[in-house]
Structure formats: structure tokens, C-alpha cells
Amino acid sequence: MKPKSEWAIARNTILSAYRDFFYWLYIGQFPAKEIWNQFRQVINDGWLTIFWGSVVQGIFVMWLGGFYGDQFGGYRWLGTITVFGVLREFSVLMSSVLFAARVGTAFTVEIGSMQMSEQISALKIMDIEPTTYLVIPRVLASTIALPVFVGFSFGVAIISSWILSDVFWDISFQQFFLNAFNYIGGDIIANSLTRSFIIGFVVSLNAVGLGFYPCDGAQELGRTTTKSMVINIFSLLLIDLIIGMASTQISMGAPS
Amino acid sequence: MIVVEDIWVKFGSKEVLKGLNLEIPEGKTTVILGRSGIGKSVLLKCILGLLQPISGRIFIDDKEFLSASKAQKKELTACIGMLLQNGALFDSMNVEDNIAFPLAYHKRATPTEIKKKVYEYAELVGIRDSLHLMPKDLSGGMRRKVALARAIMLHPRYLFYDEPTTGLDPTSSAIVEILIRQLKEQLNITTLVVTHDIELVKFLGEDVALLEDGKILYKEAKTQAFKEESPIFQSFIASRERIQREQGFSNR
Numbered sequence: 488m489k490p491k492s493e494w495a496i497a498r499n500t501i502l503s504a505y506r507d508f509f510y511w512l513y514i515g516q517f518p519a520k521e522i523w524n525q526f527r528q529v530i531n532d533g534w535l536t537i538f539w540g541s542v543v544q545g546i547f548v549m550w551l552g553g554f555y556g557d558q559f560g561g562y563r564w565l566g567t568i569t570v571f572g573v574l575r576e577f578s579v580l581m582s583s584v585l586f587a588a589r590v591g592t593a594f595t596v597e598i599g600s601m602q603m604s605e606q607i608s609a610l611k612i613m614d615i616e617p618t619t620y621l622v623i624p625r626v627l628a629s630t631i632a633l634p635v636f637v638g639f640s641f642g643v644a645i646i647s648s649w650i651l652s653d654v655f656w657d658i659s660f661q662q663f664f665l666n667a668f669n670y671i672g673g674d675i676i677a678n679s680l681t682r683s684f685i686i687g688f689v690v691s692l693n694a695v696g697l698g699f700y701p702c703d704g705a706q707e708l709g710r711t712t713t714k715s716m717v718i719n720i721f722s723l724l725l726i727d728l729i730i731g732m733a734s735t736q737i738s739m740g741a742p743s
Numbered sequence: 744m745i746v747v748e749d750i751w752v753k754f755g756s757k758e759v760l761k762g763l764n765l766e767i768p769e770g771k772t773t774v775i776l777g778r779s780g781i782g783k784s785v786l787l788k789c790i791l792g793l794l795q796p797i798s799g800r801i802f803i804d805d806k807e808f809l810s811a812s813k814a815q816k817k818e819l820t821a822c823i824g825m826l827l828q829n830g831a832l833f834d835s836m837n838v839e840d841n842i843a844f845p846l847a848y849h850k851r852a853t854p855t856e857i858k859k860k861v862y863e864y865a866e867l868v869g870i871r872d873s874l875h876l877m878p879k880d881l882s883g884g885m886r887r888k889v890a891l892a893r894a895i896m897l898h899p900r901y902l903f904y905d906e907p908t909t910g911l912d913p914t915s916s917a918i919v920e921i922l923i924r925q926l927k928e929q930l931n932i933t934t935l936v937v938t939h940d941i942e943l944v945k946f947l948g949e950d951v952a953l954l955e956d957g958k959i960l961y962k963e964a965k966t967q968a969f970k971e972e973s974p975i976f977q978s979f980i981a982s983r984e985r986i987q988r989e990q991g992f993s994n995r
Contacts, residue, residue: 605831608793609890612825613845613897614817620848 497700497714504618504696508626511618518624525628529590530635536589537582537636538643544581545644548572549652562656566663567670569648574671578640579679580727583686586633587719591694594625595715598698599708607699617699626691633687634680641676678734686726690719744769745790745901745935750799752785759785760796761957767901772927772934774944774965776979777954783937784828786954787903791823792816824899828906830890832878838865839874842892849897864892867929868922884915891922895930902926904936908943920946941980945969953979 491499552568598621601607610617652658697715702708745767752760759782767773777783788794790801792808801808803819811819832841842861846852852860865871868888878886887907894902904923908916920943927934936947937954944951944965951968953961953975961974968975 604829604834605827606833608788609827609831609833611793612791612820612823612827613848614821615845615848 493710493714497697497711497718500700501693501696501718504622504692504699507618508622508692511616512623515616515619515623518619521620521624522627525624526632529625529628529632532593533586533589533632533636534639536585537640540581540585541578541640541643542647544577544640545569545573545647546651548577548644549648550655553652553656557656562658563662563666565652565656565658566649566665566667569652570645570664570667571671571675573644573648574641574679575675576679576727576731578637578644579683579686580723582633582636582640583683583690583723583727584720586629586636586687587690587694587716587723590629590632591690591719592712592716594691594694595698595712596708598695599700599702599711602699603702603704603708622692622695625695626688629691630684630688633690634683637679637683641679678730682727682730685730686723689722689726693719693722744802744804746802747786747790748800748802750786750789750796750801752782752789752794752796758957760789763799763954763958765952765959765962767933767935768950769900769933770931771949772924772936772947773950773952774948775935775937775952775954775959776939776941776944776975777937778939778979781954782957783954784905787825787905787935787937791820791825791903821897822900823903824894824897824901825903826887826890826894826905826907828909829883830878830886832881832886832889832893834878836878837874838870838876838878838881838889841878841889842874842896845893845896851897860896861892864895867926868892869918882915883911884918887911887919888922891919891926895926895932898930900933902932902934904934904938906938906940907936908938908940916940916942923947951975955979 549565549569552565552572553562556562556565556568598607601621607617607621610620649658649660649663652663653660694715697711697718700711700714702711747763747765747767750760750763751758763786765775765786775783775786785794789796790803790808796809799809803822806815806819808816808819833844836844839861840847842864843857846857846860847854861874862871865874868891870885870888870892873881873885873889878889881889907919907923911919923934923936924947926932934947936943938944948965948968951963951965952959955978960978961968963973963975967973969980970976971981
């Protein structure tokens with residue numbers, strides 16, 4: 488029999504994680520306490536990374552808007568461009584990537600090393616289902632935490648971009664925000680939060696699922712963690728693209 | 744009693760267990776002796792349902808295990824505890840939480856009762872003063888003591904030990920050996936030990952089985968197994984001296 492490739496094993500490991508997740512969510516006890524503990528842990532682990540990422544992102548979007556606004560004399564639109572860019576796309580994308588890097592890889596390594604040191608076997612011997620104890624709390628906590636991070640990122644990115652636009656282009660608070668929210672409806676924020684909700688679920692379940700990849704040693708665990716990151720980046724880009732395109736088509740109609 | 748009948752286990756193209764048969768009688772200490780990588784841990788994991796054999800039957804208290812439903816399997820293995828190699832302690836919890844974990848998770852006692860029981864078992868295995876420590880702060884011997892205390896929290900009738908003294912210095916090994924025997928005698932636990940440590944076999948074993956080539960080749964009472972004419976003695980215990988002699992390094 489032809490041996491399976493690493494990626495085929497990774498795919499099967501992730502698929503069985505999805506199957507087990509829904510099976511045990513339906514049949515097992517709901518681990519409310521563990522979900523709350525994991526939620527606090529995820530927020531604690533990720534908030535600083537998201538904060539600095541959002542500051543950089545806000546500066547970046549503002550700088551592009553300001554630079555080209557300067558060339559085309561469009562300063563009055565700077566706030567609108569920045570706020571729209573942040574709310575519609577950049578915060579979701581940047582927070583998701585940082586989330587996959589900071590929290591997702593931590594999940595893969597944590598579960599992977601638990602597997603290697605037989606802690607998962609110890610759970611099973613104690614009649615504790617690893618999916619209920621390890622997977623469901625991490626996934627549900629992340630599904631809630633990523634939209635929270637994205638909301639946090641909205642605020643940090645917009646404030647940092649306004650501060651910098653005041654410093655570089657002398658744009659006041661009123662000028663910056665004057666037009667900004669006239670063009671941005673709740674649907675854009677709802678759309679971004681929905682995407683982050685789905686991405687949070689998929690990224691965390693991929694990452695935790697890959698923790699169960701059969702690793703024999705540190706090198707293989709390292710390779711699995713890399714796989715987790717690669718798979719998650721592609722997954723989140725794909726989800727962002729598909730939902731982004733679908734929602735744009737629904738709200739604006741198909742491009743002619 | 745646990746009965747293993749004609750168990751076959753294969754990893755890829757490698758056959759690890761090839762029609763293994765074994766009886767683990769209640770109330771006794773059975774030791775399975777075998778070289779490293781021969782499939783001793785695999786056998787324990789099959790009995791616990793952590794690995795699925797490709798064929799064979801396992802009876803736990805006269806009930807067939809492998810063909811049972813998930814719920815029935817859980818019920819059958821609930822009476823079995825196991826000390827894994829290196830203890831497998833949860834490194835995010837301190838010693839006290841590690842020991843309390845199985846009872847606390849299953850909510851089988853009140854927090855006060857759990858605390859009382861943790862102190863009782865910690866005293867029994869001699870780690871009463873280390874309850875606040877994290878697993879990373881423990882030596883190999885201490886880790887196994889903690890794992891032992893955790894393993895008996897759910898009152899198992901059978902306790903499996905996977906290489907309990909591997910990697911320990913002689914003093915720590917002796918302490919762990921004594922603990923295993925004490926637990927067996929005080930709590931009347933049927934004990935199954937897999938090891939390649941001859942001293943452990945001498946100290947603990949009542950029945951000794953030799954695992955070789957995927958099968959239990961011989962099973963004898965300990966008194967018999969250590970006689971020079973015993974096949975177990977010849978094929979495992981005397982093999983070290985024979986190999987040394989063959990290579991010209993005999994110290995006799």
C-alpha cells in the first residue's frame with residue numbers, strides 16, 4: 488500500500504477534528520467553565536499583539552490615504568478612506584492573520600506536545616473525551632474572541648490613524664470624522680464581524696485539529712505547526728474573499 | 744479477570760502483535776517482560792481501547808470489549824487505571840490539581856471531599872509536601888508518584904504500569920517498586936506491569952510472561968521463571984550474559 492503523504496494525513500486529521508467537534512458538541516456535556524477559562528486565556532494571550540498590529544495598520548492605511556490625498560487634493564476624504572478601509576477589510580484581515588499566528592500556532596503546539604507526552608492518552612484513561620475537554624472550549628472561545636479582537640482593532644486602528652493624520656497633515660478630529668461615518672453603515676461592521684466569527688471558528692478548529700497530527704518528535708511538531716499556519720492563512724483568505732465578494736454582490740449587485 | 748485472545752496489531756506494514764494470548768488473573772501481579780519496542784505498551788493500550796487491534800478479542804470481567812459500543816467500552820475500562828511512562832502529568836496544573844483532576848472533572852465528590860482524598864493519597868505515595876509544585880519542578884520519581892496518586896483517585900480494580908522504573912536512578916526505582924507493591928496490597932488492585940527491568944520483576948512479579956515476536960511465548964510463576972532451566976530465564980534474563988560472552992566481553 489502506498490504510504491500517505493504528510494498533507495493527506497494533515498487533511499484527514501483536520502477532517503476528523505471537524506467530525507468529532509460536532510459529534511461531541513451534540514452528544515457530550517457542554518464545557519461552559521472551560522470555554523470561559525479559554526476565552527480569558529485567548530484574550531490575555533492575544534490582545535497586545537492585536538493592539539500593536541492595529542496601531543501599525545491604522546498608520547499604514549492613513550499614510551496611504553494621506554499620501555495619495557496630498558497628490559490629488561483629497562484631504563477631506565482621508566477620514567472616510569481610512570475608516571472605511573479599516574472597518575471593511577484591514578482589521579478583519581490583520582487580526583485574523585495575527586490570531587492564526589499567535590493563538591492558532593499555540594493551540595497546535597500545545598495539543599501536539601500533550602499528545603507526544605501522552606497527556607491525551609491520560610485523559611482518555613480517565614474517561615475524559617479530549618474533544619470535549621480540549622477542542623470544544625478552545626474553538627468556541629476563539630469563535631467569540633476573534634470578533635472581540637476585531638472590534639478592539641477597529642477602535643485602536645482608527646484612533647491611531649487620526650492621531651497621526653493630525654500630526655502629519657494637521658487634520659482635526661472634526662475634519663477626520665466629519666464625513667467618515669456618513670458613508671459607513673452598520674452592515675459593513677456586521678459583515679466584518681460575521682467574517683471574523685467564521686474565521687475564528689475555522690482557524691482555531693484547524694489549529695487544534697492539527698495538534699492531533701501523529702507527531703513522533705520535535706522536528707515533526709515544528710513541521711505540523713508550520714502546516715497549521717499555512718493552512719490557516721489560506722483558509723482565512725479564502726473565507727474573507729468568498730464572504731466579502733458574496734456580501735458585496737448582495738448589497739451592490741453583480742459587477743456589470 | 745482480563746483475557747486477551749489472538750490479538751493482532753499492525754502499524755503500516757509492521758506487525759507488532761501477532762496473535763497474542765494472555766490471561767490477567769484477579770488479585771495478582773502479572774509482569775510482562777520484553778525487549779524495548781517489542782509491543783508491550785501497545786498491548787496495554789489495546790486493552791484500554793487507546794489502540795484498535797486489527798483482529799482478536801479482549802474480555803474484561805467476561806464481557807467482550809472490542810465489539811462493544813462506545814458507551815459500553817467506557818463502562819468496561821472505567822475499572823482500569825494506568826501509570827503511563829514518565830507520568831503524563833498535565834503541565835498546566837500543579838501537583839494538587841493534577842491529582843484532583845479526574846474526580847473534579849467527573850464531579851464525583853464535593854470540593855472538600857476531593858481535597859481530603861488528595862491529601863490522603865498524597866500522604867500514601869509520599870508527596871504531601873509537594874502539592875504546590877508544578878510538574879516541571881519534579882524529578883522523574885516524583886512525577887511517577889504524582890501520576891500514581893492520580894491513577895488511584897478513581898478507585899481502579901486493575902492498575903497497569905508502563906515501564907514504571909525506566910529512566911530512574913536505583914533509589915527512586917526502589918521507592919516506586921515499593922509503592923506499587925504497597926498499593927496492590929493495601930487497595931487490593933490487580934496489577935499488570937510491562938517492563939524490561941529484571942529487578943522490578945524480581946520484586947513485584949507473581950506471574951511472569953515473556954513477550955517476544957508479537958506473542959506471549961511463556962508465562963510462569965516468578966519462582967519458576969528465575970530458575971536456570973526456565974525458558975524465560977534462558978531467552979531474556981540470561982541473554983545479556985550470553986551476548987557479552989559471545990562478543991568476548993564476559994566478566995565471569
